[in-house]
Amino acid sequence: MAIDKVDVISALRxxxxxxxxxxxxxxxxxxxxxxELAEADDxxxxxxAASLARFLTGDSARGVLQRATAHRDxxxxxxxxxxxxxxxxxxxxxxxxxxxxxxxGVRKLALGSLQVLKPRGxxxxxxxxxxxxxxxxxxxLARRVVQQLP
Amino acid sequence: MPNLCDxxxxxxxxxxxxxxAQDANMQFPLSLRAFLRDAQxxxxxxxxxxxxxLAPPSIPVRTMLVSMRIVYNNADIxxxxxxxxxxxxxxxxxxxxxxxxxxxxATFTAEQTQLFANRNNVGLxxxxxxxxxxxxPTFNGCAASPNNSRGVVLAQIASKWTLAHxxxxxxxxxxxxxxxxxxxAAPPAELDRLMTGRGTALITNPPPDISSxxxxxxxxxxxxxxx
Numbered sequence: 001m002a003i004d005k006v007d008v009i010s011a012l013r014x015x016x017x018x019x020x021x022x023x024x025x026x027x028x029x030x031x032x033x034x035x036e037l038a039e040a041d042d043x044x045x046x047x048x049a050a051s052l053a054r055f056l057t058g059d060s061a062r063g064v065l066q067r068a069t070a071h072r073d074x075x076x077x078x079x080x081x082x083x084x085x086x087x088x089x090x091x092x093x094x095x096x097x098x099x100x101x102x103x104x105g106v107r108k109l110a111l112g113s114l115q116v117l118k119p120r121g122x123x124x125x126x127x128x129x130x131x132x133x134x135x136x137x138x139x140x141l142a143r144r145v146v147q148q149l150p
Numbered sequence: 151m152p153n154l155c156d157x158x159x160x161x162x163x164x165x166x167x168x169x170x171a172q173d174a175n176m177q178f179p180l181s182l183r184a185f186l187r188d189a190q191x192x193x194x195x196x197x198x199x200x201x202x203x204l205a206p207p208s209i210p211v212r213t214m215l216v217s218m219r220i221v222y223n224n225a226d227i228x229x230x231x232x233x234x235x236x237x238x239x240x241x242x243x244x245x246x247x248x249x250x251x252x253x254x255x256a257t258f259t260a261e262q263t264q265l266f267a268n269r270n271n272v273g274l275x276x277x278x279x280x281x282x283x284x285x286x287p288t289f290n291g292c293a294a295s296p297n298n299s300r301g302v303v304l305a306q307i308a309s310k311w312t313l314a315h316x317x318x319x320x321x322x323x324x325x326x327x328x329x330x331x332x333x334x335a336a337p338p339a340e341l342d343r344l345m346t347g348r349g350t351a352l353i354t355n356p357p358p359d360i361s362s363x364x365x366x367x368x369x370x371x372x373x374x375x376x377x
Contacts, residue, residue, distance in 0.1 A: 003332075010331050013349030015290035015312055016253055017330075025332040044290070044307040044351075051287035075284040075306070078247055082286045105247030109286055112249070137244045 008033045012048040023055030031056055035063035038080075043073045050079035054086045061087050069094045074103035081106050085113030092121070099125060104135050111138070115145045123149040154182060155212040156231030158191040158377070161219040163212050191377035193228035195369060197317065198276040201234045202268060204246045205283035208306045218314035220357045221344055225365040228377050233271040237280075246283045248303055253285075253292040266299045275375050277301055277320055279313065290350070293319035300373065311350035311358060318345055321371040323364050 008030050011022045034056075037049040050068035053061040065087065068080035081098040084091055091113070098110040107129070114122055123146060130142035154160060159170060167185070171178040174189040201211065219229045237245075249261040258266075265280055272278055278301035285292060290308045293316045295301045302316040325347030327340045339348045344358040360368070368374060 007332055010348070013352055014330050014347055015309075015315060015350055016292060016347075017289070019287055021329075022332070044288075047284065047288040047307070054287070075247075075288070078284060078286065079288050104243055105283065108244050108247060112286075135243045136240050141244075 003027070003030045003033065005033050005036070008037065008049075009045060012037070012045055012052065017048060017052070019052050020055050023052055026052075028056055028058060028060040031060040031064060035067050038064045038076065039067035039071060043075055046071055046073070046076040047079040050076055050083055053080075054083035056087075059089070062090055062093075065090055065094055069098060074101070074106050077101060077103065078106045078109045081109035081113060083113075084110070085116040088117050088119060091117060091119050095122070096125070099129060104138060107133075108138055108141065111141050111145050115141075115148060118149055120150050153231070153234065154186070155215050156234070157186055157189055158193065158196060158219065158228035158230040159189055160212075161216055161223060163216050191228035191230060193223070193377055194226040195374040196228040196230055196377040197222070197321070197374055198230055198232045198273065199317070200232045200269075200272045200276055200278045201281065202278055203234070203236050203281045204238070204242050204248075205281055205306060207281050207304060207308060209308060209310045211281075213310050214304075214308075214313040217310045217357070218317065221311075221314050221360060222368075224357075225360055225368050227368060227374055230377075232273070232276055235270055237268060248280075248282045248285050250285045250287075250289060250292045250294065250303060253289055253294045255294050258294065258296060262294070262303075263296065265303075266295055266301050269299055272299075275373055277317060277373055279304060279317075282306075291316040293317075295320075309349075309351040309353075311344065311353050311356075314358075315344055315350045318360075318364075318368070320373055321368040323360075323367060326361075 034049040037045045040046055053064040065080045068076050101107055127146050133139035168178045222229050245265050249259045251259045280303045284305050291312045292303045300320055323345045326343045326345045327337050328347045329336050330347050340346050341352050342355045344360050
């Protein structure tokens with residue numbers, strides 16, 4: 001079944017989308033449309049597109065999360081940071097700017113993804129964040145994540 | 151600070167206090183504090199909300215409350231606000247973006263548990279509304295909450311009907327048109343219903359409807375108490 005933009009928007013408009021189910025039903029064919037939505041001004045759709053990208057397989061999430069990571073709204077960037085926790089192959093390309101984002105919510109979700117994935121090569125960066133972080137709860141989280149990274 | 155919009159009688163805005171006083175059989179002029187204290191809700195039952203703000207909503211709270219009252223009046227349920235509180239400072243800085251997991255009654259995240267523990271002024275059968283900036287993953291709202299501390303979370307992307315919809319979940323209502331597309335089994339959308347699962351931002355022909363079966367279920371909820 002061909003997926004069009006109307007289908008994708010309809011799937012994202014519910015107040016509480018069931019992301020795993022929607023991703024399975026839309027499939028990776030929806031990725032170009034999700035990428036388009038992820039850079040649009042509609043924050044609701046952009047953030048939901050980024051949240052859905054968590055469940056895309058293969059390299060399909062790359063375009064969606066690249067655009068969401070560059071979005072002007074931290075809600076969208078945060079959704080991208082969280083989705084990276086299920087997209088380990090995109091971490092090296094996208095996580096750096098999210099980990100040093102000006103927004104505390106984005107940094108928290110980026111740390112959460114690193115805590116899940118425990119990727120190599122990130123310990124020093126998280127250690128630097130732990131040293132400089134101004135929000136006590138986030139500094140504490142960063143210190144915990146440092147301990148868990150290889 | 152008392153807020154006129156916290157009274158169950160406010161189902162439109164702006165309002166004339168003089169007309170409100172007349173409707174409530176109270177003398178005018180009167181003090182706002184006296185009005186909020188003495189005005190009686192004429193409904194068969196009331197749901198009492200406590201509003202706790204971690205981030206300001208995009209849709210004004212008064213719009214959400216008035217929208218909810220318009221719908222709930224049809225179920226003869228009054229909507230009153232018991233208290234308002236700002237949750238700010240370092241303790242709440244990282245909860246402005248709230249991890250809600252899958253938003254189900256089966257499991258709660260550590261952040262949900264931490265947030266829902268904030269129940270200043272809240273009675274056992276009252277419901278807390280936590281206004282956050284966003285949730286992870288992205289939802290407009292989420293009604294999943296521990297049984298002994300029921301509450302809902304509303305994100306800034308919430309529509310003006312999301313509050314009424316999420317409280318509907320607390321009162322036992324489920325979506326009327328699930329599953330949503332692209333599920334091949336999706337029934338026709340019921341966009342004139344409060345409990346549509348297709349997105350309250352898409353509601354048509356407002357105010358959205360609640361069925362007689364839904365009204366019966368709401369009235370039986372432990373969170374609908376005597377006014």
